[in-house]
Amino acid sequence: MAKPVDNRAWFLVLPVVALVAFSALIPVMTVVNYSVQDSFGNNEFFWNGTGWFKELLDPSTDLGGRFLDALWRTLLFSGLCLLIEVPLGIGVALTLPRRGWGVAASLVLLALPLLIPWNVVGTIWQVFARRDIGLLGAAVNGLGIEYNYAQSPLAAWVTVVAMDVWHWTSLVVLLCYAGLRAIPDAYYQAAKVDGASSWAVFRAIQLPKMQRVLTIAILLRFMDSFMIYTEPFVVTGGGPGNATTFLSIDLVKIALGQFDLGKAAAMSIVYNLIVLTVCWIFFATTTRSQSEAVQ
Amino acid sequence: MNLSWMAWTWQTALFFALLLGVLATMTTLAALRPERDRIGMLGLPTTRGDRLFLTLLGAAFIHLGWLALAGEAPLWGASILSLLLGAILFRWA
Numbered sequence: 001m002a003k004p005v006d007n008r009a010w011f012l013v014l015p016v017v018a019l020v021a022f023s024a025l026i027p028v029m030t031v032v033n034y035s036v037q038d039s040f041g042n043n044e045f046f047w048n049g050t051g052w053f054k055e056l057l058d059p060s061t062d063l064g065g066r067f068l069d070a071l072w073r074t075l076l077f078s079g080l081c082l083l084i085e086v087p088l089g090i091g092v093a094l095t096l097p098r099r100g101w102g103v104a105a106s107l108v109l110l111a112l113p114l115l116i117p118w119n120v121v122g123t124i125w126q127v128f129a130r131r132d133i134g135l136l137g138a139a140v141n142g143l144g145i146e147y148n149y150a151q152s153p154l155a156a157w158v159t160v161v162a163m164d165v166w167h168w169t170s171l172v173v174l175l176c177y178a179g180l181r182a183i184p185d186a187y188y189q190a191a192k193v194d195g196a197s198s199w200a201v202f203r204a205i206q207l208p209k210m211q212r213v214l215t216i217a218i219l220l221r222f223m224d225s226f227m228i229y230t231e232p233f234v235v236t237g238g239g240p241g242n243a244t245t246f247l248s249i250d251l252v253k254i255a256l257g258q259f260d261l262g263k264a265a266a267m268s269i270v271y272n273l274i275v276l277t278v279c280w281i282f283f284a285t286t287t288r289s290q291s292e293a294v295q
Numbered sequence: 296m297n298l299s300w301m302a303w304t305w306q307t308a309l310f311f312a313l314l315l316g317v318l319a320t321m322t323t324l325a326a327l328r329p330e331r332d333r334i335g336m337l338g339l340p341t342t343r344g345d346r347l348f349l350t351l352l353g354a355a356f357i358h359l360g361w362l363a364l365a366g367e368a369p370l371w372g373a374s375i376l377s378l379l380l381g382a383i384l385f386r387w388a
Contacts, residue, residue, distance in 0.1 A: 008326050026301070029311060033302040045302045050362055050370065057363035273355050280352065284339050 028272075034265035041259065052266035063254075063263055067270075069242065070250040077246060078225040081164050085221055086214070088165070089172025094206070096177055107177075110170040122234025125163040129235070149236060153243035160232045160244055164225060172217045179213035180206060212286065219282040226275065247271055314351075321347055335388040346388050350381040 035052055037045040058064040096106050113121070131137040131148050140147040149159040183205060191201045229248040232238065238245035238253070245253070251271065255264030321344060332340035341349075354377035361373035 008329075010322075010325070029307075030301045032310070033304060033307045036304065036307060037302060039302075043299060043302075045304075047304060053359065053362050057359060270359065273352070273359075276352060277356075280348070284337075288339055 031265045031268055034261045035269055036262075038262045039259075048262055052262045053270075056263070056266050056270060063267075066250055066254075067247075067267055070245055070247045071274075073244070074226055074228075074246045074248075077161065077164075077228070078222055080161050081168070081225040082218060082221055084161070084165050085169045085172050086218060089169050089217065090176050090210070090214075092169070092173045093176035093180055094202070096173070098181075107174070110173050113167050113170050114174075116167070118230035119234055121163060121167050122231040125159060125166075125231070126235045129159045151240055153240055156236045156240060156244050159235060163231055163235065164228070167231070168221060168224065172221065175213040175217045176210055179210040183209045215282065215286050219279070219286075222278060222282075223275065226278070317347065337388050341388050343385075346384045349388065350377070350384050353377065353380045353384070 034045075036047065036049060038048045038051075039045050052063075055061045055063045056067050059068050092110075097103050116124075128134045129137045129147075129149055131141050137147060137149075146152070147155050147158075149155040187205045187209075188201070191205060196204070227248055228246060229252070232244050232246060233249055233252075236244045238249045247267075248271075251264055251267055254260050254267065324343065330343060332342045332345070334340050339345075354374075357377045357380065358370065358373045361368070361370060361376075365372065
């Protein structure tokens with residue numbers, strides 16, 4: 001621990017920095033430039049100072065109201081996804097076989113949804129949940145439950161959350177499974193000698209040992225669900241009304257639908273700051289748990 | 296090279312120039328004076344870079360909060376608060 005960190009190794013990542021500059025930094029700089037100006041097209045810009053930000057942060061304005069509504073919707077969506085996917089993922093990981101041919105078979109099966117592109121997942125669910133021809137939609141309606149994601153906000157929410165759970169729970173499962181496999185047998189043998197119940201084994205051995213992979217799983221799932229765009233856009237298009245208009249969908253509506261570049265730029269900067277903050281909180285908690293593990 | 300599509304203004308150019316200057320200074324400092332992380336009031340191991348990141352992130356939120364809450368008060372009030380935050384973080388975080 002007495003060795004100082006030598007940061008000169010960072011110079012080796014300069015080529016990556018150059019690449020990222022083209023793909024990310026220059027666009028972000030442009031967004032910052034847009035956020036303080038107004039444009040009526042034709043690449044002409046007029047100085048607007050902090051005007052867009054003021055409007056965005058004032059819930060009584062049209063833009064501010066939209067932003068706040070979309071932010072709450074996105075947070076609710078991310079919260080629901082985490083609440084369902086994390087316990088479900090842990091549960092499935094615990095029931096997976098530990099040896100034999102079943103390991104490979106279940107891992108391949110679980111990896112399948114992860115390999116499907118977002119827009120395809122959206123299309124699958126758009127058809128699957130349709131009340132006239134969709135297997136799920138027609139079956140639920142056949143049971144006498146009114147289910148139409150194009151008209152009922154509740155049905156739309158159920159559909160987009162179920163779609164995300166279907167698509168991404170596997171990721172949590174695979175990460176948890178990796179964490180579980182890393183636990184040496186000696187822990188289980190000790191638990192057996194003590195006559196520990198399976199709940200006690202879970203609480204005292206498996207859950208603490210999974211803590212790090214779970215943090216990564218929660219971070220990845222939060223970030224992905226917080227910036228979700230394609231799947232709900234394909235299934236509901238943000239509707240019915242604005243019921244499933246998440247931040248990213250609203251952002252594209254403002255930027256490309258209304259061509260309000262300034263408003264959209266201000267909104268994406270605040271969106272980006274929220275993402276950065278959440279990333280930092282997760283990063284801090286992981287490094288903290290790691291440094292505690294070292295001690 | 297035509298950069299008109301980037302819609303530069305002198306204000307944003309100054310902002311990015313300052314940011315770049317700070318990053319260049321920190322990089323030089325990191326190369327010439329390597330440091331160890333330390334645990335401060337946040338209870339986390341932080342390096343100079345971490346403290347700079349937190350200061351910049353905090354400054355962004357302070358400015359946004361000022362725009363949302365302070366009404367017509369001049370924005371440099373938020374800048375002073377941000378400098379104060381930076382001083383606190385660099386000293387004690």
